[in-house]
Every structure is written in structure tokens, then in C-alpha cells.
Amino acid sequence: MGGELLAPAAAAPEDVVLRWEGEEVVAVRLPGLGDDSLDRIVEGLERVHGPLAALDRRTKQDLVRQLEARGAFTVRHGVETVAAALGVSRFTVYNYLRHVNEQRAKER
Structure with a gap:
């Protein structure tokens, strides 16, 4: 997908924060859009x-x-x-x- 991994504290509102056993472990920033x-x-x-x-x-x-x-x-x-x-x-x-x-x- 081409996403970027970030520390949870660096996540923006549009990023996806992943949790493991109730603790935030990583944030994922999705790539930009293509025309379609x-x-x-x-x-x-x-x-x-x-x-x-x-x-x-x-x-x-x-x-x-x-x-x-x-x-x-x-x-x-x-x-x-x-x-x-x-x-x-x-x-x-x-x-x-x-x-x-x-x-x-x-x-x-």
C-alpha cells in the first residue's frame, strides 16, 4: 500500500492508530491519492x-x-x-x- 509507520504520538487525526492489548503501538499514514x-x-x-x-x-x-x-x-x-x-x-x-x-x- 505504500503507507508510512509512525510513533502513535506523531499521529495526525487522519492516521490509523493500531493498538495491541489496549496500548497504542504504531500509527499508519496512508499514501496520497491517484487520479482514479x-x-x-x-x-x-x-x-x-x-x-x-x-x-x-x-x-x-x-x-x-x-x-x-x-x-x-x-x-x-x-x-x-x-x-x-x-x-x-x-x-x-x-x-x-x-x-x-x-x-x-x-x-x-
Whole structure:
């Protein structure tokens, strides 16, 4: 898969922390996306959440945060793909990304 292993203390919210007998032992950071992977991730989100356009604003912001952490917006037309799936404009996705970055800066 090409993931990266990290100490649990270095894990970001989007990383997967593995536990053994109740103790955190390692974190796994998944690699960035390929062009076709974004469509599959969006389809997976729709299976979990139902129609993404019907979600509330806070949930959409959280999904944008998760997608940004996985590299969704480094893919060509990533913003457009996500905007269409969420039923919002590209401008709204950029606002959600700005919100994500502001929250991240507050956490530091």
C-alpha cells in the first residue's frame, strides 16, 4: 500500500492508530491519492453517509478535512469532483478548506 509507520504520538487525526492489548503501538499514514482513487473514496463516503449533498454543513466540512488529509485536492479536478459530490460550489469547498486550515492553526 505504500503507507508510512509512525510513533502513535506523531499521529495526525487522519492516521490509523493500531493498538495491541489496549496500548497504542504504531500509527499508519496512508499514501496520497491517484487520479482514479478520489472517485472510489467519494463512492465509499456515499455508501457510509448516503447522498453527500444531503449532509449538514458541519459534516461536509469534516469530510473535506478528511479528504484534504488524504490528498484529494492535489489530484487534478479534485475540488470540482468533491464540490459536485457534496452539492456545493468550488468556492464553498475552498471556504471549507480555509476553515480546516484555521482550525488546524488553532490546535497548534
